[in-house]
Amino acid sequence: MLISTKGRYALRILVDMAEHQSEGYITLQEVAGRQDISEKYLESIVRELVKGGIVSGQRGKGGGYRLCRPPEKIKVGDILRCTEGSLAPVACLMEGSVPCARTARCRTLEFWKGLDEAIRRYTDGYTIADMMQSGGDGDDYII
């Protein structure tokens, strides 16, 4: 049931980019340095976010990435669906799945639909902007 590192890192990356969006295009090197994630692994995650229309990339000198929309319009649900493929708890409820033979007499389907709905409601009600106001000022290390 765990969310993969891809999804978890994606959130951190986007909050990081949101916090530095005034600086124009942000390079992966910067984000990698700040977030302690390898540049190469970041690449594979950010590529999904580009495909999903959440960030856009600009190649060449002076290039980098930037958010396509302001942070308060980026839903966490969209990010996770983008990097995880889907947030549905069971295959029956994934986008574009065909109903299985048991559907009509399935005792568990209603439960799964409700869980899917609960997850969707929560994740779509939370934005990157909400995350920016959470968890200290970024410099208050414990140690």
Add this chain to the structure above:
Amino acid sequence: MLISTKGRYALRILVDMAEHQSEGYITLQEVAGRQDISEKYLESIVRELVKGGIVSGQRGKGGGYRLCRPPEKIKVGDILRCTEGSLAPVACLMEGSVPCARTARCRTLEFWKGLDEAIRRYTDGYTIADMMQSGGDGDDYII
């Protein structure tokens, strides 16, 4: 993010057992036949449910399994935590995990806590008895 077959089958198994609880001990052979799951695989799932105190087994001739509590007292959350190990969406929130070094300045932790809470609230508010009243009478095949 998908729930594994272990968790999904566990729900079907328990609904099945609840529907036949008046018959006393229920053998895996019966459940396997009705649910179209191999007896051997069922075994590994039911073993977890025994450990988790959800069903109890009786060996020998005339033995089998039965629910430890009435269906309306068996929360789906308990079943899934039992078979999946945990329902937490991130490792930080798993039972008995040590807080990571980023905790104090983590921008995403609050979000994950909320998601965990939403999942917990929904799954703990749903019981096997609720499932028994869902999805037709068990004989209304589509075909």
Add this chain to the structure above:
DNA sequence: CTAATTCCTATTATAATCGCAGGAAAATAG
């Protein structure tokens, strides 16, 4: 004793995740 049944310990095959490497393509600066 015999048959039925749960319990226990392994093992295998398959798939998914995680992370890295190498280089092509594009944009800019000089």
Add this chain to the structure above:
DNA sequence: CTATTTTCCTGCGATTATAATAGGAATTAG
């Protein structure tokens, strides 16, 4: 035009998790 920087693309290797099966020990009823 050349050199540099940066995203883009393809693919690989290691590790881990899932799914399912196999074989037999322990227990109970008759």
